[in-house]
Amino acid sequence: xxxxxxxxxxxxxxTVVLVLTATFAALHLAPGDPxxxxxxxxxxxxxxxxxxxxxxxxxxxxxQYAEWLVRFATGDWGxxxxxxxxxxxxxxxxxxxxxxxxxxxxxxxxxxxxxxGAFQASRRRTALDTGLTAVTTFLYALPSYVVALALVLxxxxxxxxxxxxxxxxxxxxxxxxxxxGLLPPAARxxxxxxHLLLPVATLAMVGAAGTARFVRGAVLEALRxxxxxxxxxxxxxxARVLLKHALRNALGPVLTLLGLQLPALFSxxxxxxxxxxxxxxxxxxxxxxxxxxxxxxMASAAVFAGLVIAGNLLADVLASLADPRTxxxx
Amino acid sequence: xxxxxxxxxxxxxxxxxxxxxxxxxxxxxxxxSILGRVWRDRRARVGGALIGxxxxxxxxxxxxxxxxxxxxxxxxxxxxxxxxxxxxxxxLHLLGTDRFGRDVLARLLLxxxxxxxxxxxxxxxxxxxGIAVGAVAGYAGGAAxxxxxxxxxxxxxxxxxxxxLLLVALVQPxxxxxxxxxxxxxxxxxxxxxxxxxxxxxxxxxxxAAHALGLRSRRVLVRHVLPNALTPALVAAALGVGSxxxxxAGLSFLGLGVQPPTPSWGNxxxxxxxxxxxxxWVALAPSLAVVxxxxxxxxxxxALESAIAADGS
Numbered sequence: 001x002x003x004x005x006x007x008x009x010x011x012x013x014x015t016v017v018l019v020l021t022a023t024f025a026a027l028h029l030a031p032g033d034p035x036x037x038x039x040x041x042x043x044x045x046x047x048x049x050x051x052x053x054x055x056x057x058x059x060x061x062x063x064q065y066a067e068w069l070v071r072f073a074t075g076d077w078g079x080x081x082x083x084x085x086x087x088x089x090x091x092x093x094x095x096x097x098x099x100x101x102x103x104x105x106x107x108x109x110x111x112x113x114x115x116x117g118a119f120q121a122s123r124r125r126t127a128l129d130t131g132l133t134a135v136t137t138f139l140y141a142l143p144s145y146v147v148a149l150a151l152v153l154x155x156x157x158x159x160x161x162x163x164x165x166x167x168x169x170x171x172x173x174x175x176x177x178x179x180x181g182l183l184p185p186a187a188r189x190x191x192x193x194x195h196l197l198l199p200v201a202t203l204a205m206v207g208a209a210g211t212a213r214f215v216r217g218a219v220l221e222a223l224r225x226x227x228x229x230x231x232x233x234x235x236x237x238x239a240r241v242l243l244k245h246a247l248r249n250a251l252g253p254v255l256t257l258l259g260l261q262l263p264a265l266f267s268x269x270x271x272x273x274x275x276x277x278x279x280x281x282x283x284x285x286x287x288x289x290x291x292x293x294x295x296x297x298m299a300s301a302a303v304f305a306g307l308v309i310a311g312n313l314l315a316d317v318l319a320s321l322a323d324p325r326t327x328x329x330x
Numbered sequence: 331x332x333x334x335x336x337x338x339x340x341x342x343x344x345x346x347x348x349x350x351x352x353x354x355x356x357x358x359x360x361x362x363s364i365l366g367r368v369w370r371d372r373r374a375r376v377g378g379a380l381i382g383x384x385x386x387x388x389x390x391x392x393x394x395x396x397x398x399x400x401x402x403x404x405x406x407x408x409x410x411x412x413x414x415x416x417x418x419x420x421x422l423h424l425l426g427t428d429r430f431g432r433d434v435l436a437r438l439l440l441x442x443x444x445x446x447x448x449x450x451x452x453x454x455x456x457x458x459x460g461i462a463v464g465a466v467a468g469y470a471g472g473a474a475x476x477x478x479x480x481x482x483x484x485x486x487x488x489x490x491x492x493x494x495l496l497l498v499a500l501v502q503p504x505x506x507x508x509x510x511x512x513x514x515x516x517x518x519x520x521x522x523x524x525x526x527x528x529x530x531x532x533x534x535x536x537x538x539a540a541h542a543l544g545l546r547s548r549r550v551l552v553r554h555v556l557p558n559a560l561t562p563a564l565v566a567a568a569l570g571v572g573s574x575x576x577x578x579a580g581l582s583f584l585g586l587g588v589q590p591p592t593p594s595w596g597n598x599x600x601x602x603x604x605x606x607x608x609x610x611w612v613a614l615a616p617s618l619a620v621v622x623x624x625x626x627x628x629x630x631x632x633a634l635e636s637a638i639a640a641d642g643s
Binding site: 010011012014015018019022023026137138140141142143145146149150152153157161259260262263264265266267268270271274275281282285286288289290292294297298300301304305308309312 | 480481483484485486487488489490491492493495496497498499500572576579580583584585586599603606607610613614617620621624625627628629632
């Protein structure tokens with residue numbers, strides 16, 4: 001059983017090398033001297049030289065490149081300049097919240113997207129279908145930061161202003177309330193879920209709109225296939241034809257779509273985490289960029305790429321489970 | 331299943347089969363009929379009208395309004411004036427004022443110049459780069475093709491915003507840098523589309539004829555193969571402008587794109603964010619502008635995609 005073809009693994013490996021190389025090149029091609037930037041313009045020439053030597057920045061570029069690859073591969077990602085902690089620990093702390101956010105969003109994205117898309121396909125070319133297409137096209141054109149701000153405006157600010165009931169009022173910042181640690185476990189879980197709701201809703205809304213558009217096309221395509229005619233000919237009801245035959249066969253392409261959606265999702269995460277103060281990878285990266293904390297920025301770009309690659313390989317496995325004929329990349 | 335040569339752009343709305351099989355009848359005739367079909371499509375007209383309105387506003391607005399969008403006058407008396415309200419000295423502010431008492435509409439239209447220019451230039455850069463890469467890969471074939479495809483696939487798996495952050499972190503942020511960064515990270519879709527079109531086009535009889543006439547490969551590629559392989563890239567380019575505008579606004583929103591006081595939609599949203607509760611219009615007006623323009627470009631792209639699909643079948 002070969003669920004992930006060799007070619008995909010090679011591309012994955014190539015992606016990691018590409019990101020690391022680009023990161024290294026960017027750092028060394030960028031105007032400005034990182035040592036000067038770090039020490040400040042008034043630093044003594046001798047100190048600059050000795051720091052450069054201590055950091056190994058005076059050695060041949062090829063040598064530095066090889067060393068950077070080896071160090072990165074062995075998990076030595078250096079120390080955060082701004083936080084004075086190992087980069088691996090900074091990003092390790094941020095990884096969990098991001099995975100929670102992304103996991104919940106993906107689940108909702110696919111659930112809603114497949115339902116809406118399949119529903120549209122079953123009502124194709126009705127007013128309802130056209131209307132939903134307009135809505136999903138519009139939602140798909142919305143940048144995540146606009147959706148996030150709109151949700152904050154309505155479900156946090158307006159809700160507080162007009163004293164809406166608590167099921168319509170959600171926190172707009174952070175992953176937990178102040179003092180949530182003192183709450184009993186059940187209340188703490190509720191508090192965490194309430195904090196999760198607006199960020200997840202933001203990501204899932206845009207994602208589900210894109211998925212629905214794609215699912216609609218894929219199901220319509222499947223409905224045109226001969227096996228659907230056969231299923232109808234043997235007298236199956238339209239619902240059964242749609243769910244068991246058309247949708248099942250459309251799932252393969254939809255799972256492959258994950259490969260295209262994941263990078264976009266992780267891009268959205270950067271904005272959503274920044275706006276909602278979610279303590280994840282995106283927020284850490286933005287803060288690191290603003291603080292010129294290069295070690296963190298470089299490592300996080302690589303980790304983001306790694307997450308997408310892992311997701312892609314997972315999608316391949318899922319696609320081969322959904323459709324046994326798939327031997328992708330062949 | 332799942333042919334990696336993406337003929338679709340990942341978003342398919344047309345009812346027609348997405349993989350088009352038939353060849354374009356002739357270079358100009360084919361394109362004309364596609365343009366005609368696009369024009370008859372209501373989505374294209376709505377999208378075009380939206381984009382046109384903003385382009386017109388961007389060009390004419392700052393001239394007509396005549397207010398200095400960067401000027402700071404009596405801040406206390408003029409700040410956070412609601413849309414359609416008048417200042418104490420009787421000046422009407424259609425979209426209200428921001429926290430420094432600056433007219434939001436005037437800044438919005440001046441910002442439109444920057445946002446639209448950055449978006450179009452970035453999309454142009456990435457489209458040209460994508461066409462070059464795709465044409466070389468598709469025409470060369472063999473090992474060069476395989477290497478380019480592998481690099482393209484790899485680059486496609488890199489999430490764009492985190493990578494943009496990396497690029498921006500290393501230089502002084504600004505409009506020019508934003509165009510470069512967006513161009514560098516956006517060529518892959520076009521490259522894949524053009525590559526598969528070039529591969530298909532180069533097998534056709536007139537290409538063989540051009541070779542038989544003794545034309546050099548570069549001339550054959552540029553004059554005969556490429557014109558027949560560019561239509562699908564149009565869709566990707568239209569989507570590219572939309573996403574570049576969205577990303578420019580996003581980067582500026584994070585404080586890493588166009589820098590204040592120069593207005594861009596992104597940094598206007600960012601500055602309005604702090605006042606979301608007392609003066610929501612400051613953030614909402616530029617947000618709506620981004621949304622409408624991006625929506626316009628995606629409608630246009632949808633119409634183009636349907637027209638191209640219909641042309642093939």
